[in-house]
Amino acid sequence: MKLKSDILVIGGGMAGLVAGIIAAESGATTLLLRKGQSATAYSSGAIDIIGYLPEATEPFSAPSEGLAAIAGLYPLHPYGVVGYGDNVAPEEVVDTIIERVRDSVVWLKDRLEGTIASVVGDFQSNFSPISILGTTKPTCLVQTTMNPGDIHEREDSVLLFAGITGYPDFNPSSASKTYLEDRIAMGQPPHKVGFCMTKIMPFGKSFNISSIEIARHLDHKGSIETLAEQIDVQVKRIGATHVAIPPVLGIRHALKSKLELEKAIGAEVFELLGFPPSIPGLRLQLALEEVYTKAGGKLLAGHEAISSSRKGKTINSILARSPRREISIDTKAIILATGKYIGGGIAGNENGIRETVFDIMTVTGEYHSAKDIVPSRVTHRLEISPMGQQIQTCGLSIDPQFRPIREDGLEWAENVFAAGAVLAGYNYSVEKSGLGVALTSGYGAAMNAVDRIKGVA
Amino acid sequence: MNEDEAYEYVKSTLKKEMITPYHSDELTIVSSVSRCINCGLCINHCPVVAAIGVDRFSGPRSIAVELSRSPPEYWSTADKIYLCTGCGTCKEVCPKNVDIPEIVNLIRARIFEHRPDLVPKGFMLVNEIITEHGLAFEPWADKEEKEESRDMRLEHLGLPFIPDIVKEKADVLFYPGCQAEERAQEVREAAKVILDLFGVDFTLLNEFSCCSLPSRLMGNEIKARELAKRLKNKIKKLGVSKVVTTCAGCTSNLADLAERDDWGIPTYHLLEFLAEEIGYARLTQALKGKRLSESVHISVHDPCHLIRHTSRRIMDYAMDILALIPGVKVTASEAHDSCCGGGGMVSYHSKDVADAVVKENLIALEETGAERLVTPCPLCTAQIESNLFKSGSSIEVDDLTVFLAQKLIKE
Numbered sequence: 001m002k003l004k005s006d007i008l009v010i011g012g013g014m015a016g017l018v019a020g021i022i023a024a025e026s027g028a029t030t031l032l033l034r035k036g037q038s039a040t041a042y043s044s045g046a047i048d049i050i051g052y053l054p055e056a057t058e059p060f061s062a063p064s065e066g067l068a069a070i071a072g073l074y075p076l077h078p079y080g081v082v083g084y085g086d087n088v089a090p091e092e093v094v095d096t097i098i099e100r101v102r103d104s105v106v107w108l109k110d111r112l113e114g115t116i117a118s119v120v121g122d123f124q125s126n127f128s129p130i131s132i133l134g135t136t137k138p139t140c141l142v143q144t145t146m147n148p149g150d151i152h153e154r155e156d157s158v159l160l161f162a163g164i165t166g167y168p169d170f171n172p173s174s175a176s177k178t179y180l181e182d183r184i185a186m187g188q189p190p191h192k193v194g195f196c197m198t199k200i201m202p203f204g205k206s207f208n209i210s211s212i213e214i215a216r217h218l219d220h221k222g223s224i225e226t227l228a229e230q231i232d233v234q235v236k237r238i239g240a241t242h243v244a245i246p247p248v249l250g251i252r253h254a255l256k257s258k259l260e261l262e263k264a265i266g267a268e269v270f271e272l273l274g275f276p277p278s279i280p281g282l283r284l285q286l287a288l289e290e291v292y293t294k295a296g297g298k299l300l301a302g303h304e305a306i307s308s309s310r311k312g313k314t315i316n317s318i319l320a321r322s323p324r325r326e327i328s329i330d331t332k333a334i335i336l337a338t339g340k341y342i343g344g345g346i347a348g349n350e351n352g353i354r355e356t357v358f359d360i361m362t363v364t365g366e367y368h369s370a371k372d373i374v375p376s377r378v379t380h381r382l383e384i385s386p387m388g389q390q391i392q393t394c395g396l397s398i399d400p401q402f403r404p405i406r407e408d409g410l411e412w413a414e415n416v417f418a419a420g421a422v423l424a425g426y427n428y429s430v431e432k433s434g435l436g437v438a439l440t441s442g443y444g445a446a447m448n449a450v451d452r453i454k455g456v457a
Numbered sequence: 458m459n460e461d462e463a464y465e466y467v468k469s470t471l472k473k474e475m476i477t478p479y480h481s482d483e484l485t486i487v488s489s490v491s492r493c494i495n496c497g498l499c500i501n502h503c504p505v506v507a508a509i510g511v512d513r514f515s516g517p518r519s520i521a522v523e524l525s526r527s528p529p530e531y532w533s534t535a536d537k538i539y540l541c542t543g544c545g546t547c548k549e550v551c552p553k554n555v556d557i558p559e560i561v562n563l564i565r566a567r568i569f570e571h572r573p574d575l576v577p578k579g580f581m582l583v584n585e586i587i588t589e590h591g592l593a594f595e596p597w598a599d600k601e602e603k604e605e606s607r608d609m610r611l612e613h614l615g616l617p618f619i620p621d622i623v624k625e626k627a628d629v630l631f632y633p634g635c636q637a638e639e640r641a642q643e644v645r646e647a648a649k650v651i652l653d654l655f656g657v658d659f660t661l662l663n664e665f666s667c668c669s670l671p672s673r674l675m676g677n678e679i680k681a682r683e684l685a686k687r688l689k690n691k692i693k694k695l696g697v698s699k700v701v702t703t704c705a706g707c708t709s710n711l712a713d714l715a716e717r718d719d720w721g722i723p724t725y726h727l728l729e730f731l732a733e734e735i736g737y738a739r740l741t742q743a744l745k746g747k748r749l750s751e752s753v754h755i756s757v758h759d760p761c762h763l764i765r766h767t768s769r770r771i772m773d774y775a776m777d778i779l780a781l782i783p784g785v786k787v788t789a790s791e792a793h794d795s796c797c798g799g800g801g802m803v804s805y806h807s808k809d810v811a812d813a814v815v816k817e818n819l820i821a822l823e824e825t826g827a828e829r830l831v832t833p834c835p836l837c838t839a840q841i842e843s844n845l846f847k848s849g850s851s852i853e854v855d856d857l858t859v860f861l862a863q864k865l866i867k868e
Contacts, residue, residue: 036552203510210511212501277498302549322768324712
């Protein structure tokens with residue numbers, strides 16, 4: 001089998017799909033290979049830009065604040081790289097970073113508008129959505145269904161956590177305690193929090209129920225009314241102004257369900273951030289895929305890039321394998337967005353840490369070689385620090401065009417760009433920057449790839 | 458005791474302990490389980506979970522982390538393991554590509570060998586038919602009646618009859634699969650019409666025998682390997698240079714066997730053969746000036762064994778080929794992660810489950826507004842057709858091979 005495309009994207013998470021959308025919208029023929037789903041499909045659906053600095057305990061109140069700090073302290077952080085370029089003066093670097101990240105956030109918000117994963121929030125400030133554990137975390141954008149509204153601003157706000165009998169992921173009693181303790185310590189509203197259980201029975205049973213079953217069930221006509229009746233009683237009981245439910249409001253019709261619920265019970269309803277793989281993560285994945293396909297991109301699922309052929313300084317073809325076929329793909333530019341340990345772009349074993357598609361040089365968070373880092377040797381207690389686990393920062397080192405570099409500092413290939421978790425130098429779980437870096441680097445890498453093929457043509 | 462004797466002795470001990478050693482070609486499947494990170498992403502996509510819930514079918518993650526880790530007591534999984542349709546959605550979405558459908562086959566094989574009392578009774582009749590006839594369906598008792606049925610189908614579809622050819626050293630072996638050989642004879646005939654039209658030097662098997670997939674799916678591994686060997690010998694004896702089939706299940710299974718058993722010849726679905734060997738130029742040429750006056754609005758069902766077990770490219774070929782036919786309007790169905798429900802031999806023992814799985818497809822299909830559904834697999838065709846018929850739908854179902862043959866023949 002043979003295929004041809006101007007731009008080939010390897011990896012179908014946030015970074016790969018954003019890059020694919022940019023490429024397809026530019027008019028380039030775009031093919032995206034995906035061997036399996038990625039960390040984006042797992043995510044809570046919240047799009048973090050930057051929440052914390054490593055070692056810091058206070059979250060950033062706005063992404064711009066965090067980006068300025070990153071630019072100063074970690075110039076080789078993927079966000080730092082965004083600020084470099086031939087036409088950027090040193091004193092403009094910070095502003096350039098902020099501007100480019102803002103551009104990509106505005107762009108993503110626009111593309112997700114009207115999809116099943118439309119988002120609220122903006123680049124000006126971080127806000128603190130609540131998780132199913134009752135904790136909060138700083139993030140930039142959340143899906144519209146997860147918008148907690150004015151709960152933290154209204155002095156008279158009362159929050160009701162509504163659980164579902166037989167759904168083990170969410171314990172509303174414990175979540176409400178955790179959350180209320182936190183609010184009391186901060187001296188901020190809401191001052192009253194309650195919880196209740198509801199019954200949603202996708203298959204006529206109220207035990208052993210999973211998120212996906214509830215979400216599918218609530219997508220069906222009529223099921224939201226039954227839920228509304230149950231919650232309405234509880235809202236009246238404690239005088240709730242807001243109702244928090246686990247992230248299961250639906251796949252296709254979650255927003256409609258939220259609005260219907262609100263109308264029926266007279267309180268604001270929002271979904272909590274959930275454990276992976278959460279339903280909002282699934283919605284985000286599906287929405288991005290739809291935007292990509294509508295832009296004219298071709299998605300080839302179930303295919304893994306296994307080898308490549310080089311012509312001089314460029315990679316001109318990739319061999320991809322499906323379960324029982326092989327396809328040779330000719331291409332002008334490649335965007336490597338294969339993820340880290342979950343996505344499989346970076347793998348570690350007793351022989352060290354390596355990049356899995358091209359075997360490009362890997363580095364640590366301090367930009368030393370990661371060739372000999374053995375993950376199993378860094379699992380002791382000292383490794384769990386506020387700085388984050390060190391293997392989380394390993395990956396590829398890139399030049400200002402987002403091209404992975406070799407030991408000598410030059411690009412590994414002129415037409416190979418990298419984006420997302422495959423990059424080194426940031427720790428998403430400590431920083432709360434995962435989808436933000438994926439978005440920004442996917443956006444930047446694709447812009448460069450598009451420029452390149454237009455230049456070559 | 459010499460080494461061979463020692464091995465035989467150990468083997469008999471294993472038998473007593475109800476342990477079946479893995480074949481060396483199964484080791485990659487077994488080791489893929491260790492890659493599972495227990496994330497549960499697969500549960501969100503499993504069509505059986507969507508149809509009947511995790512309480513009845515615990516889902517692919519449970520197969521990877523619980524059911525596969527219960528040796529030698531695999532029998533304890535029997536209430537779940539037979540409900541998997543083997544569609545492969547879990548393997549495709551899995552970031553680690555854990556080979557769940559094949560793990561299911563390994564577990565079923567161990568239950569079949571050590572606890573045949575727990576194998577669904579529905580399998581036993583098929584197993585007997587396969588043992589007796591080397592076919593997944595009871596062959597026609599009366600050859601003439603079979604031919605009459607074939608001729609009636611051809612007449613109804615307006616297709617000419619191309620006599621069977623059996624010869625050595627042909628370029629292509631056309632392998633219709635059990636369903637087209639015994640039941641959906643029109644698919645077998647339509648493929649011959651197409652191959653003949655393009656002047657392909659093809660042959661059929663002298664005596665048709667099953668590709669072994671049904672035996673594998675029900676867990677009769679010994680029979681499956683025997684059938685695979687029988688087929689290899691026949692193909693080798695014919696001396697063909699490639700194998701072409703019209704069945705999705707056969708496509709993936711033949712590709713598997715060709716690699717595992719070193720056939721040394723490529724195997725194709727007819728769609729791949731048309732796209733890669735005949736070429737769109739010749740297809741376009743052949744479609745020119747043919748019976749194309751009527752326009753038709755269709756939707757397409759993607760067989761699991763093509764898209765997830767072989768390659769999604771094959772359905773791209775299908776769409777390309779359909780786009781060459783004037784007057785054909787295609788509307789894609791919104792059924793994601795769908796399966797016709799006919800996979801994994803689930804319908805042989807839990808028809809309610811198979812029917813619940815196909816229901817998702819039927820709803821999405823109605824929404825397309827299409828008047829006809831085409832699919833390049835006679836088994837999907839049969840499963841969807843019977844469910845549509847029962848639901849009182851007016852949508853008709855065609856095997857894609859038949860649909861294409863009708864468009865290619867002269868007025």
